[in-house]
Every structure is written in C-alpha cells, then in structure tokens.
Amino acid sequence: MRAGQKKPLLQVDIHEGEIVAVVGASGSGKSLLAHAVLGILPGNAICEGRIIYRGEELTEERKLRLRGREISFIPQSVNYLDPLLRVGKQVQIGLEKSTAQLKQRELFRQYDLQERDGQLFPYELSGGMLRRVLFATSVREGVRLVIADEPTPGIHPQALAEILKQLKTFAEEGARVMLITHDIMSALEIAHRVAVIKDGCTVEIAEASAFEGRGEGLKTEYTQRLWSALPQNDFDGEFIEKGAVGHGFSGK
Template sequence: MTPTPRLTVDGLSVRFRLRTATVHAVTDLSLTVHSGELLAVVGESGCGKSVLAHALLGLLPGNASVTGRAVLDGDTDLFAGGRRHLGRRVGLIPQSPTTALNPVRSGRSLLEETLRAHGRPRTDADAVATAAGFDPGDLDRYPHELSGGMAQRLTTALALAPDPPLLIADEPTTGLDRPLVDHTLDLLRARCDAGNAVILITHDLTAAHRVADTVAVMYASRIVEHQPAEALFAAPVHPYTAGLLDALPDRAFRAIPGHPPMLTALPSGCAFAPRCARATDACTTLPALTGPARCHHPLVDRAAVA
C-alpha cells in the first residue's frame, strides 16, 4: 500500500533581514514525510535544521521572511493561515527545554493543562510522564528545580500528550544519559511504527542511523543529500555526507577540514566546494538535486542509486 504523505514541503526558503545583511537560513528546501516515516535531518550546527522546524510551526521572529509551501495532510497549507489547529496535529520537542517551560507553573500544572486542552483527562498525566521517561514524582517541581535532562523529558511528555500525527523533535536527546537517549529514540520509533510521522532534527548520526527510515543532510541552508537511511550510511553519495560519517568515532574519526560559509555570504556555486577534495571548476555553478544528492561529482554513480 502506498504510504500517505503527512507533510509536503515545496521550495521553502527562509531569510532573516538584518540591518547590514540578509541571513539565508533555508534555501529552496523540498521534502515529503509520510505516515509511518521517521525522517532525520542532520548536519553541522548552523546549517538551518532548527530554522526549518520553527518555520513549519510559525515560531520565527518578526524579521523573517518565508516563501514556498508546506502542506499538512494534503489539505492545510501552513504558510497560508493553516496553523489555527496546528497544536492538535503537530507536536514539538524544543531544542532548549528550559526556556520553553513556563517558570511559574509546575510540571504537573503544565501537563494537566495540555491534556485538558486536547480532550484527555488530567489523570493521564502520570502515565504520559512515565512514557517519556519522566518520574511522575517530579511533576510537582517547577522548571528551575529540574536538571537539563529532566526538563528535556518534561517537554517530551508535553509534546506527546496531544498524540499528534506529526511530531518534530529538535535535538530531543540533549542532556540525557545513554539509557534515556535510547528510551527517547525508541519512543519516537514506536510512534512511527504506530502510523504517525516524526521529523528528528539531530547532530547525532548514530541516533539517526538507529531509528530513521530516511535521512536528509543539510549544508549551508540546503539539502545536499536525501535518501533511505540504510543506503546513506552504507554508501553516501555527497562528499559532505561522507565527511560527516568519517568523523564518527567508529569510522575514521577524522574531522572535515575547513568551515561552512557564512549564511550572509553564500557562494553562487556549490557551498561545500572550498572544503571538498573533489571540487573542480564545474563546482562554481550550483548543482541540481538530481537523484539522492546535489553534487557535480557524486561518490556513487547516480544511475546505481536512482
């Protein structure tokens, strides 16, 4: 049976207008996430991963401009006034949980209010907290009384409380020890196995490999590779993806030389070319995203992975 598209993003670009420059945070991004799919979005810090999440949820600051389309369940364009009932359909595990929590509300108060707002009994609070790895005995604490890991688990519980069909998890394992990292990843995987969809934004490639169905690799505001997780980890097509994998401790443990370009001064051609050993004069022009990767000199023959 053909999977149902849960979210379709087409030509998304996000710009931040500064006094002396423009930040090109996301550029011409297109992707589709299906029911039952866990999509991991990976890349170095500052590549645009979190801006993608904030754009979809309408959480960008006033100096942001957004173009493109993002259609939820085939009928709701998020960029055309379609966010009215978004809270019932899309959940967010934020990257900075301590700043996302109301400092004058206890965890129990926040969770019970969320449950009540979505038609669930307040008595479900302990079970929802437990499912997220949060000890119900700590629900009566206030955010300043929680460790970073505890705050992370509480925001996970708040995001799961409405049981949203689409969950965006922005670095959801920050501050957690290994058992709780595994618990959180298993929780996300279980949601997809039950027919929901998850966008996992992470710098943890090991986590992505463990639970993702597909992986989108971002570099300097663009998706440079997008393919099934097993294929990507076995045979990356873009040199940048290969560099990320080579930096893993269980592989070459070798960092990519150089630094990403400033998002206020992106080159007209391939942004990775200054760091790429395979770059040629052809890379002064922007490669198209044909097949799984946006690259003039892919590591794997395109026909072999098409």
C-alpha cells in the same frame, strides 16, 4: 509534508509512518525549518516557499488549528519551559481537562520521572529531567506529525532509548516524524531516511541504510565526509590522507 523553495533549495518530504532525520552543522537552518513548519518564526522573518501537509497547503490559519493537536513539537532547549509554572501543569496544557492529571502522571511514569516531580518548578529539575518533561508534552492522542528539534542531548542512555522508542511508536501509529539532531548514530537507529542540510539547502536525502561502511552508498561528498567524521568511522582518515592533521575540520 514538504518544504521547498526555488533557490536556495530546501526540500524535505516525510511520508506517513516515516521517520526522517534532519542533520547538518549548526546554523545550517535545521531549527528554522522546524519553526517555519510550525509557524513560530519571529514576526520579522520572511518565509517563502510552500509547505504541504497531508495533501493541502499548510497555511498560517491551518497551522493555528493543527499546532498542539495534530502537529507536535519538541523544542531544542529546556528554556522553552515556563520558569514559573510547575512542570506537571506544563505537561497538562493541551490535554483533555478531565483526564489531564491522570494522563500527565502516566507520562511521567513512562519517562522515569517521579510523581512528585510534577510539583516542581523547572529550575528544581536537572537538564536531563527537563528534556524528558519536554518530551512528555509532545505525546498526544491523534498526533499526525512530530517535529523533534534535538530532543536527546544530556539524556542518560535509558531515557534516550525510551525517547527513541516513543518516536518510533509515533511513526508506527501512522505519524510523520521529523527528527532534527546532531546525534547521527541514535538517529540511524530509528530513521528511515536522513536529510542532510547545509547553508539552508538540502544536500541530499539518503536512505538510512546508505550510512554504512565507508559511506559508499552516499551520493554527495559532503555527506560522505559528514559520515566519516564520526569518531567510530576513523574520523581523522581524510586528514591523514591529505596530510593536514590539526588543520581543523570546519562544519562538522
């Protein structure tokens, strides 16, 4: 899978069985990238460039055919759930009719949701539970590409581990996984490579192993600063060096 444009250049590729984390500041175009691949940009959006999926151009018709079948999407916000549809039913959409209910209950168990939670409406569940419901909607047989748009905020550690594990399972079964996230540390646990995006351009695509120590293995300064801005990497180091503590750190 590859999304590319002439200028500004945004290019990401994901191989079979690989997890690529896409990180970047808010507004850098991470979600837009996901929506473009899925073909769910608003009607007035202009989308240029080419998206190659399994050796063939991913046209709108092809997206229509593959969405929800080979391509799975985990959206960013719990508002993506229908407020008037019981969550169990929402998970059943797209599953084989005869086994949908069974499969849904199994998924609920897997993500630590009660069986009766399926009878509830989204407003009756907590944010973390809704995240898990959203995640459950993505688990389908025969998925070849998973696009997860920040699936982790507001989730307690066990559920987070479960989600990361599932993403890993997707990859082990040969799917390509695009994990869009702010949480670099969790992403690094499972990602093979990390694409850093800024203002709609790829800054660099680094091996996950390069995010180590003081980030000497990272090619660009932007990525290095992003890395050192994390709390556990003495994020105020650069400010102390430049004598500008309290100056703010935009774009991190």
